[in-house]
Amino acid sequence: MIIERVLIFLIFITGFIGLIGVKNIIKKIIGLSLLNSSIVLLFILEASRIGDHAPILVGQEKNIVDPVPQALMLTAIVIGVCVTSLSLAMAVRLYKTTGSLDITIIKERIENES
Amino acid sequence: MRKAKLLKVFLTIIIITLATFPIIMSNVSWPTFTRDYLFVNALNETGASNTVSSIYLGYRLMDTLGETLVLFVAITGTMSILLNLHKHELESVKTQSTLVPEKRVKNALRTNLVEVVASKLGPIILLFGLYVMLFGHISPGGGFQGGVIFASAIVFLVLATDVKTKITNSHVLERIEAISFISLILITTYVIFFPEGFFSTIDIGSSFLSAGIIILLNIIIGIKVGTSIAVMIIAMMGGKHDN
Numbered sequence: 001m002i003i004e005r006v007l008i009f010l011i012f013i014t015g016f017i018g019l020i021g022v023k024n025i026i027k028k029i030i031g032l033s034l035l036n037s038s039i040v041l042l043f044i045l046e047a048s049r050i051g052d053h054a055p056i057l058v059g060q061e062k063n064i065v066d067p068v069p070q071a072l073m074l075t076a077i078v079i080g081v082c083v084t085s086l087s088l089a090m091a092v093r094l095y096k097t098t099g100s101l102d103i104t105i106i107k108e109r110i111e112n113e114s
Numbered sequence: 115m116r117k118a119k120l121l122k123v124f125l126t127i128i129i130i131t132l133a134t135f136p137i138i139m140s141n142v143s144w145p146t147f148t149r150d151y152l153f154v155n156a157l158n159e160t161g162a163s164n165t166v167s168s169i170y171l172g173y174r175l176m177d178t179l180g181e182t183l184v185l186f187v188a189i190t191g192t193m194s195i196l197l198n199l200h201k202h203e204l205e206s207v208k209t210q211s212t213l214v215p216e217k218r219v220k221n222a223l224r225t226n227l228v229e230v231v232a233s234k235l236g237p238i239i240l241l242f243g244l245y246v247m248l249f250g251h252i253s254p255g256g257g258f259q260g261g262v263i264f265a266s267a268i269v270f271l272v273l274a275t276d277v278k279t280k281i282t283n284s285h286v287l288e289r290i291e292a293i294s295f296i297s298l299i300l301i302t303t304y305v306i307f308f309p310e311g312f313f314s315t316i317d318i319g320s321s322f323l324s325a326g327i328i329i330l331l332n333i334i335i336g337i338k339v340g341t342s343i344a345v346m347i348i349a350m351m352g353g354k355h356d357n
Contacts, residue, residue, distance in 0.1 A: 001141075002139075005138055005139050006139075008138060009134070009135060009138045009139070012134065012138065013127065013130070013131065016126075016127065016130055017123070017127060020123055020126055021123040021127075042138060046144055047144065049143075049144050050143075050144050050146050050149060051149065054254065055152075055164070055165040055166055056163055056164050056165065056252070056253065056254065057153070057156065057157050057163040057164075057165060058163055058252070062153075064149065064153060064165070065149070066144060066146070066148060066149045067149070067152060067165035067166045067169055068148050068149075068152075068169060070166050071166050071169035071170045071174060074166070074170055074256075074258055075170075075177065075178075075181050077258075078181055078184070078185055078258060078339075079181070079184060081185075081188075081343070082184055082185055082187075082188030082189075083188075085188055085189075085192045085346050085350075086188050086191050086192055086195075088192075088350065089191070089192040089195040089196050089350070090195060092195075092196065092199065092350075093195050093196075093199060096199050
């Protein structure tokens with residue numbers, strides 16, 4: 001149980017480094033997606049600690065996993081798709097108007113324009 | 115300057131590690147009472163044997179409506195940002211992967227292999243997406259998952275050249291999306307006939323209607339999600355211009 005948590009934490013930190021330490025906008029968006037995925041994985045892992053079977057009531061398995069975090073993560077995945085699509089559209093817009101994906105160059109060019 | 119930047123990033127990562135590492139590694143035992151309640155009551159109260167479906171289309175339907183609204187707003191924003199861009203430079207770009215073969219540069223991002231495989235696999239994946247939508251109440255799946263599979267099938271059909279279908283047309287997809295969203299709102303007024311409150315689960319035993327509502331909602335949400343994501347991906351690919 002400890003190794004999964006360490007791996008989820010590594011995914012989280014990787015996403016965070018991508019979000020704050022990289023200058024390319026596309027890599028920042030990939031980092032945002034990684035953050036979202038790590039949170040989803042954490043909730044699914046937590047819910048699976050109290051059971052072994054899928055939460056489908058067809059057999060008579062008594063110890064199903066908790067379905068509430070799975071239903072919540074369904075929402076989180078959809079919101080993650082929304083965030084990714086909107087930020088990718090904004091990245092395309094920024095690239096078309098400034099000609100670069102690097103945030104420092106974008107900032108310079110916007111300041112030169114105004 | 116560069117060293118200072120690196121130091122800032124490093125310090126931020128140390129702080130975020132201190133903040134989140136105890137949360138991720140916490141070993142508090144997960145409470146089991148919701149699981150036990152749903153195991154006993156979910157099938158009787160909502161009629162769906164897939165408990166995740168019975169949560170997000172039964173107990174938590176209000177939240178699902180909000181979720182589809184968020185998706186709708188995100189699609190609207192993405193489309194309004196992207197469509198303004200593509201208006202000016204459609205003719206100049208010859209390497210877009212969605213153009214018909216006569217208009218694009220040869221082998222631009224696309225080969226014969228991709229076209230053949232996509233045109234053969236597209237209808238099968240479309241059928242599989244419909245299956246996942248329709249059986250969301252008794253097997254793993256549901257509206258959102260089936261909708262995403264549906265969207266990927268539509269993208270396959272966009273990439274295929276010799277498929278004559280209207281479903282890859284953005285205007286048709288947008289109309290289907292609008293109709294399914296309106297019918298999602300209209301269908302939820304069924305609670306008028308059951309005086310238990312807006313979007314509440316109806317407790318009418320193991321009847322047909324309850325699971326029927328969940329099947330209906332699964333199909334409508336699936337079509338809505340599928341068409342929205344397909345519209346968005348087609349817009350990001352540059353649109354399909356051969357019809």
